Amino acid sequence: MLPLRTGSLLCDYLLRLSALSILLCVAVAIRRIYFHPLSAYPGPKLWAATRVPYVVSLLRGTLNERMLELHEKYGDVVRLAPDELSYACEEAWRDIYMHRPGHKEVVKDDVWYFAPNGMPQNIVTTTSTQVRARMRRLLAPSFSEQSLRAQGPVLEHYAALLMDRLKNLHATRTPPPTDQKHVVVNLTDWLNFYTMDIIGDLAIGSSFHCLDTTAYHPWVRTLYMFYKGMIYAAAARFFPVTSFLLEYCIPAKILAMQRQHTEFTNEKILQRLELEDTLEKGGEAGKGAGRPDLVTPFIKAMRTSPEKMSLAEIQSTFAVILVAGSETTATTLLGVFYKLATHQGVQDKLYQTLRERFEYESQIDVETTRELVYLDAVISEALRLCYAIPGGLPRVVPRGGEIYGGRWLPGGTKLSIRPHVIFHSPTCFYWPWEFVPERWLPVSQRPKEHANDRLSACQPFSVGPTNCIGKALAWAEMRVVVAKLVWGFEVSMTERGDGDEFCWEKQHMMMLVEKGDLWVGLRRRKGEEMG
Template sequence: MPISFGSYLLWLATIAILFCASIAIRRIWFHPLSRFPGPKLWAATRVPYIISLLRGTLNQKMADFHAKYGDVVRLAPNELSFGCEEAWRDIYMYRPGHKETKKDARWYLAPRNAPQNIVTTTDIHVRARMRRLLAPSFNDQSLSKQSPVLEHYAELVLERLKSIVERRPKGQDSITINMLNWINFYTMDIIGDLALGESFHCLDSSTYHPWVTTLYTFFKGMIIASAARFFWITSLLIEHMVPKDIAEKQKYHTDFTNAKVAQRLEMKTERPDLITPFLRDMENSPEKMSLGEIQSTFAIILVAGSETTATTLLACLFELASNPDVQEKLYRIVKRKFSVESQITVSSTADMPYLDAVINEALRLCYPVPGGLPRLVVEDGDTYAGHFVPGGTAISIRPYVVFRSPKYFAKNLSFVPERWLPPSERPLEYANDRLSACQPFSVGPTNCIGKPLAWAEMRILLTKIIWNFKLAMSKEKPFTWEDQHMMMVVEKSDLYLQVSKRV
């Protein structure tokens, strides 16, 4: 008797269900990672991970999972999440007798088939070569020469804000300002000046340059493409997985950056920026970077060097406005240190412990890259945070979890800069805080090369803002950090603050 078409489809569906069920059963109970705790559905398939990632809820899910299951959580068929301080050392730092973990290539491919760069390359030797060539651009000597550039743009921000405050309606002490715009203008003009030879003129025009509006889209496209690589079907269709508008903005972003970098390389100048020391060092070095590598690297520096700094500055302003006692304490310190505003410079703000404490605490609670830094276990497997993990397993530390852990920080969800003060000045309540658990610039050979520049940008602008203005949250336009969309990075939302002039 012939089998009907409907029966044939039912038979195929049954086979498919049994096949998928057998895979799920093996992954949950018979996989090498089966001994690690975690949600069973996530162990069976990568699908809930991807859904949570694209919805922007993955970080809170990770916090919930670690609270329930402990320091090490299995969150996908072949991935472990670490929520403990020891993972910083074991995963990211050099350990004698151990091989270095490699970056997970699914997350670190340069977009649009661009050459690999200092951030995306998974080749340890290529990364080391690039870091050696770029190191002179980010050392103390270069930062000293770049300081007038930072000071110029910080002063431009203050001029614009002062002008807005002066135009407030009569009878009002304050005016509502969207601080997100001015923070973005500031960081983008600086990185444009230092990396491309000219700013984006956002502060001059008080508007966004078209390229600046592509920043988060650039990250978003990379994340969507990375998510697609987890499944063989979607990995084949990866070019079609990224929405058309995002792909177009990525192309504009890449084409504009490549043209501007090439233009800067042709300039015969000794201007104090990131390119001058890089070119000088490369000219005298047997190691070289190709034009494609240089363009790709400075494209990622433009994004990473502005977006994360802007997010941290936004966090600082949000926390200072939300915690008026902290804001007033910082103001009193600033007023004691400086008698006139012109004394506020990059060098003079470098030794202000309470200012640094405010920034460190903002980084702890409002980290701009909460999704972590994915790595792959070496071929033969290795031990991480006391657990042997098979080779090829995806692993990472979860900053969102570790930075907020009650195991390491008293009053872990409260904004308390005092916990970062020197031991002699730190309140007893926070004497046992494990500050080393918070590593916002990462550690080891892949730590952030631009850390000194980022700190200088943040210190001088925050000091100038607090010197001049009193900040308060807007009741009409509320803002909550957790309500922002977070994939691997934070998609910043408008931050409207009530700004009044200091008397």
């Protein structure tokens, strides 16, 4: 036991230390609010003083809602943190994400872009412009128009399989007492099955067989946890001094599922690469190689190019392709069908458009859906209102500073566009919260009230050198399945067992959308059976 005087001195020391710490925090907060290079930008003072409110909103899944409130209050540019600005104006797409002659390129924020589980950086997470350019050059043949034409039958196969499963459900239903031609399904599951089977086939050489078994593959269940783990880790990295403690607090379940995701993916990608090696050596085991997928063009590019990717880089890159190529597409499709189910007039118009173009369902494929203007308008409007990555794409001002939005910013400043905000901006879109596909029609066909809509403000696949490399593939997947499903079924909203109806705006949103169950009623179209 300490002597009384020693204990008193220790207590006094701790009190002084606490007071000094509080004074230091207050001084830092005052400097950040009033004397920081970003002090001239509007925003809540508490957010300017500390990163804590931002991280709390992020982890609660309310950040996008808060961003909307802040931009409505403070304008197009808002200070979100001591060192971060949020933009909600059309011009920011050019300034932040596109190449500007005479200007330095922004870099990805390494707080967010960080490959998990000890994997090397990949095409999405790398913050090096040189590494990203090398990887994009090698992967470009996999996402070319020529490759997409070869991959078309794969997409069409799974779209047809999805339709077969839904038709079978309809045919074998237990008829509800109120509607003898109506079957209720959870469309969230079916859309996940569709996109996961496609990306498995294209990226690792084998489907996850979700549509075959009408059940999730165990790996698929790790998918959202993979992203969620990255978000938790990013939140911890905002506080470097205590990041190791905060990372320790990440739920063990999330970390375990993230490891399972990585281990399974690495194994499957290695197996797919070995097929190509076996074929090159003339072995029979290589019969699966040379397939119309994402790997074959990539391997050909690797063999003919002086540039290479290591095995670990390939595994890390294809792992993120598996996630990005399925989760975001499934989320967008969920938004499309939610909007169609709640806007019967739009659905009827799309159906009539399809009936005018096609005589049989089998005519609906990747090529024939390319030029359907109204189909593209419906998907574009759903991309605007139901964006899969509403949290934005964070960037950092390069060393030495640069000009954005006509104003100089110091190096190290974090900045990004908030898609959830700008996609709903009344400055850019008339009736910004309404589902109006007609705003995307050619000018001569566009309603006059939408003639001045600034459509270029909506860039769901981003722009510039870091835009989505899989944009054409995603569009092809969405066109085919939307056209086939609307051709065959009338889709309507229905309540879940607990009586709670799906609402997009109520979905939990971190940087991604954590999708809930979308229960819909499917009714076969009259005369569809003959098609």
